[in-house]
Amino acid sequence: MNRGSSNWRVALIFGLGFLLGRINGCWVVDRVTTTRVSPDETLRVRLVEAGVDWYIDRNFVVRLDRLETGGTETIFRSPDESPVHKGTERFIWSKDGTKVLLVGRHFDVHDDLFLDNGDQAYFLHDVKAGQSWINSEMIRSSPLTADLIAGIEFTEPVILKPRAKVDPDSPKKPE
DSSP states (O other): HHHHHHHHHHHHHHHHHHHHHHHHHHHHOOOEEEEEOOOTSSEEEEHHHHHHOTSSSSSEEEEEEETTEEEEEEEEOOOOOOOOOTTOEEEEEEEEEEEEEEESSSOOOOOOOOOTTTTTEEEEEEEETTTTEEEEOOOOBOOHHHHHHHTOSSOOOOOOOOOOOOTOOSOOOOO
């Protein structure tokens, strides 16, 4: 096989990949779906979707940008999450800007750490200590707990509320 034939095949494969991606509207690119700047405006945290739109699982990373120095670090890589409800997440900073909490409505959580608005506490990061905690069914190291959250003063109310329990034998609806 000559070299010209090989180059032609490579170009055809890339061209078809580009065309299919364009038709389906899916790209293998990083997309920021939520971001929040710290109270002192020196840090920014971003949730970045990684992968393609149509894939069966959803993977994302959380990146921390140091705005004064221009540095960026990845502080979390998600386990597989459902791709159906992306974009419902948000970050809440602590008032002193040392911790950031990721909350959302559709994470695969291990514990009921529900905020009073229905969001679930999912990921907490301590910027100064470089330590993270996660409320995930798939990752059980460094679990996020209600006690960790309770000791932090956030920039907005973070009030944990247990999910209503339903008694299958009771005709009454939970209050």
